[in-house]
Amino acid sequence: MAKIFINPGHAPGGYPDPGATGPSGLRESDVNTDVAAMTADYLRTAGCEVMVYQSDSLQDICDQANAWGADAVVSIHCNSFSATSTGMEIYTSRGYTRADDLATLIMAQMSGEFPVLPVRSDWSDGDVDKEAGLYVLMHTIALAVLVELAFISNPAEEAILASHEGKRKFAAAIARGVTDYLSQ
Ligand SMILES: [Zn+2]
Numbered sequence: 001m002a003k004i005f006i007n008p009g010h011a012p013g014g015y016p017d018p019g020a021t022g023p024s025g026l027r028e029s030d031v032n033t034d035v036a037a038m039t040a041d042y043l044r045t046a047g048c049e050v051m052v053y054q055s056d057s058l059q060d061i062c063d064q065a066n067a068w069g070a071d072a073v074v075s076i077h078c079n080s081f082s083a084t085s086t087g088m089e090i091y092t093s094r095g096y097t098r099a100d101d102l103a104t105l106i107m108a109q110m111s112g113e114f115p116v117l118p119v120r121s122d123w124s125d126g127d128v129d130k131e132a133g134l135y136v137l138m139h140t141i142a143l144a145v146l147v148e149l150a151f152i153s154n155p156a157e158e159a160i161l162a163s164h165e166g167k168r169k170f171a172a173a174i175a176r177g178v179t180d181y182l183s184q
Pocket of ligand 1: 010019
């Protein structure tokens, strides 16, 4: 049974770090918590073993994932820049790894659910993922991806992130991307 570690980004309950906050006051940490819980439900239904772990400490997150022996790590965040920034991103560590394949499959599912949201990629390596030296991606033993669902700073995207249906669709897409990866 595959062991999938899901990390909702930023501090549990938003204290001390809620992550980004949207124009209407929606907190990123709360969206991340909800989407992670829904993703976990879908993955458990699909037969995965799931650990959801949220912490203000990036090292703590990596330690927990490594000690548990995760097969894959999915960190869930919302993007934030300006009111007109738009779209979805997935980060992996630099260079080609199996995380690139997982990122491609998750993004394919997210674009299916949200055809109006652009896929943001630098296409640096021909893959849909963006690559960066993000801490959780660098310090987990398992392959890891960091999903930026949409822009909480954009009022239209904040509304999607605030809605049960929007969160459910993101969760379903992430879970299907993971099960697509496991079954390939
Ligand atoms: Zn974040």
